[in-house]
Amino acid sequence: MKIRSVLSAAVLAVATTFASTQTLAQETFTLRLAETWGPNFPIFGDTTKRMAELAEEMSDGRLRIRIDSANKHKAPLGVFDMVKAGQYDMGHSASYYWKGKVPETLFFTSMPFGMTAIEQYAWFYHGDGMDLMQEVYEPHNMLSFPGGNTGVQMGGWFRKEIKSLEDLQGLKMRIPGFAGEVFAEVGVSPTNIPPGELYTALERNTIDAVEWVGPALDLRLGFQQIADYYYTGWHEPATELQFLVNKNTWDKLPADLQAILKTAMRVSAYDMLVHSQHANADAWANIKEEHPNVQIKQFPKDVFQAMYKANEKLLKEAAEGNEQAARIIESQEEYLNKTRAYSDISTRAYLNTMAEVE
Amino acid sequence: MKIRSVLSAAVLAVATTFASTQTLAQETFTLRLAETWGPNFPIFGDTTKRMAELAEEMSDGRLRIRIDSANKHKAPLGVFDMVKAGQYDMGHSASYYWKGKVPETLFFTSMPFGMTAIEQYAWFYHGDGMDLMQEVYEPHNMLSFPGGNTGVQMGGWFRKEIKSLEDLQGLKMRIPGFAGEVFAEVGVSPTNIPPGELYTALERNTIDAVEWVGPALDLRLGFQQIADYYYTGWHEPATELQFLVNKNTWDKLPADLQAILKTAMRVSAYDMLVHSQHANADAWANIKEEHPNVQIKQFPKDVFQAMYKANEKLLKEAAEGNEQAARIIESQEEYLNKTRAYSDISTRAYLNTMAEVE
Incomplete structure (x- = not known):
């Protein structure tokens, strides 16, 4: 083979590789x-x-x-x-x-x-x-x-304790979205207020209660200084x-x-x-020392029951005439029933056991 | 510039790139x-x-x-x-x-x-x-x-119901590791048996109880056919x-x-x-229809309490004279206390609420 041919072949091979390298680069x-x-x-x-x-x-x-x-x-x-x-x-x-x-x-x-x-x-x-x-x-x-x-979101900060459904009537609460609609069904007046104005609105009684996220984000906004009752979550688990x-x-x-x-x-x-x-755990760790006024509360059973029924009603309405929504709701309900039956005998049972031992 | 020089420069450039491509390749x-x-x-x-x-x-x-x-x-x-x-x-x-x-x-x-x-x-x-x-x-x-x-592991399959600490005395159970040591402290005789022999051992009363993982893996081994009591977990959460x-x-x-x-x-x-x-949820979904004999049980409070104390004692022993183990145990205990205080007001409260509504 002539030198020239060898050189050409080499250049060709190099050039081919070069092209693919360029592409990569x-x-x-x-x-x-x-x-x-x-x-x-x-x-x-x-x-x-x-x-x-x-x-x-x-x-x-x-x-x-x-x-x-x-x-x-x-x-x-x-x-x-x-x-x-x-x-x-x-x-x-x-x-x-x-x-x-x-x-x-x-x-x-x-x-x-x-x-x-x-x-x-x-x-x-x-x-x-x-x-x-x-x-x-x-x-x-x-x-x-x-x-x-975010994990389970907390149910919000209330200035007065909620002892029954009666206490929710006409209560002005910052709670947006579908959960706000559920609250409305049981007598609450849901409002939406920009984050920057929430503290002042609660302090001046423009609103009676505010839902935000959980301890890590809530405590930064200072609600614990003006509301004593911090409710456990149900609306955005x-x-x-x-x-x-x-x-x-x-x-x-x-x-x-x-x-x-x-x-x-x-x-x-x-x-x-x-x-x-x-x-959240970090933010919550010193709550008793720093804000002894704050009490964790769960809504009474009749309140949860009424909200649960309201939620079912609203989901039914959302599914009506909307085939896609109906399929999504059905898929979620079926899956929830199955997966929760297992969570109840595993995670829930374990956490409850641990809360009992001393 | 002469043609030859141009060519050399081009070949050199190509060759350099080629080399780095080779490395990549x-x-x-x-x-x-x-x-x-x-x-x-x-x-x-x-x-x-x-x-x-x-x-x-x-x-x-x-x-x-x-x-x-x-x-x-x-x-x-x-x-x-x-x-x-x-x-x-x-x-x-x-x-x-x-x-x-x-x-x-x-x-x-x-x-x-x-x-x-x-x-x-x-x-x-x-x-x-x-x-x-x-x-x-x-x-x-x-x-x-x-x-x-694996998530929370189940507490195991028992052929007899455990109603008190008394029922654990001399009970032969397949449960390996540290949890086996805890069980031993409260009177159980822990044994380890290869997976392939577990079913027969339980069926022939060579053992009285067996701990494995959770529904998805347990039901494959068939324990539900020969043991009625399926206990909730505590030993490997x-x-x-x-x-x-x-x-x-x-x-x-x-x-x-x-x-x-x-x-x-x-x-x-x-x-x-x-x-x-x-x-696990999938495997558990049809348990009531397919194995109506199976009952979910939690150990009585005195059993949990005794195992909790036994666990504390064993951890203390593990920490003695082992500075590294002591640090790890301390880190875990501190972290658990803090993180569980939050889990209790979030996940646990929510799952308990949901178990109440109908």
Whole structure:
């Protein structure tokens, strides 16, 4: 063989490899994510940051996610529309915020008297949850994934003790969404007030009670200084946040980066549940010393019973004439019944046993 | 510039890129993992498979994990030694299996009257758990990570009802490990019997009771056909399996593959908790129709109280003269007290409320 031919063959081989290397080197993606929360919002915002860091580490920098807080994009409740339109590639928010636009999105955050976090993850990943959620988001050109759980949310801060259904009549309470509708059915006047004004509203008796999240976030707002009764939860037993991904963005990603993104979202969602448990316990640890006025209360049985019936009535109404909502509600109810029968003989029995021993 | 110079420069540029491409292309790792379980062991084995699949997908095939079940390596309880020696790169097992070799490994699986799964993950990831575990495994040239949780394990199958401490005296029960020692303190004769012989041993009264895992795995072994009383759990409220990684293997991996491996282990550990919830609920769903003989029981309060005291005594003994064990026990007790105070007002209160409404 002539020297020249050898050289050509070598150059050709090198060039081919070069081309594929170039392709690899160019496969770098920077996705823009809009979150509903303000900058450095505890726990919720940490989840988004953690997801982005993991994606970048695992992809060796090929997948970067740039997070814009609500202060930047100015549209905390516009995340759905912005990701749908492709103005942002991703969002971090909560599905029930979109129920005014798409009623069926309500069911993927947490339902009153519904599943706990692990039960609900089991519904998402082993029941029909993920398929049903995707069915709801597909027409809007988006994928939706679990985005982090708060655990059982507390039932709220009350300035007066609730001893019976009577005490709820005309009571003005900050409680949004479907739980507000349930409360309305039993006589409460639910209102929604921006977070920044909640403390003053409660202090000046503009409202009589306020529901927020749990100890870690509630105590920062100072409710314990002006309300003595902290009620246990029923209305959002497992508030799951949401990652949204624009479908066109998703389709552009190679399979390995899709797997990396999906896993980063999944693990940081679980991590938020664990982080919430830690932060809530931490915030609650010194309550007796620091705020001896605060008493933990459960609503009386007749109140729970009335709210439970009201919830059933509202779900029935939501299912009427809405085949998709009906299927989602049915799937959740069936799954809840099955999974709770087991939770009762495992987690509940154990926690009750432990509360008995000294 | 002469044509020749241009060509040389181009070839040089291509060659340089080629070299770095070669390096990239060579960065493919196949790790060998030994698991304690037999082939296709439900839930536990699914966790290892899922972890391996995720690692391969996310790394685009650069990180492969070849799993050998116990049928292959023939040393189900040799996983610690094999990974330590580098005979295997990784292991999937449970930390408390190594307490005969390294007493302090006992504390990283689940402790009687200890934390639930989410509480324990919070201790690992936000408390001192991961640091303490690494301190214990470091001298053995290994990294240890959470490897999947079973949730609250059931208290076992009994052929006679336990109405008082008296009924436990001389009772022969299959219950291994630290929980067996606790049972021994209150009069039980704990024995260990290979899984394959458990059913026959119980049927022929060689043993009077058997503890295994939970509905999903227990019902497969058929205990419900020969024992009527299924007791709720106290001894392993959150059995966490374990991934082991040989330190030399770990150090050889580039940072992105370390991140991928770490995340694949972390997410599949969480996933196992969710899978366990699903599979247990599923197995339990038809128990009333299929096995109406089975009754769920809780040990009487005096039995729990005696076991609780026995557990405290044994922990005190374990801490004596072992500074490391003492620190781990103290860390767990402090964390449990804090985290449980919050679980009581959130998860426990909610599950009890739900059990009341109709």
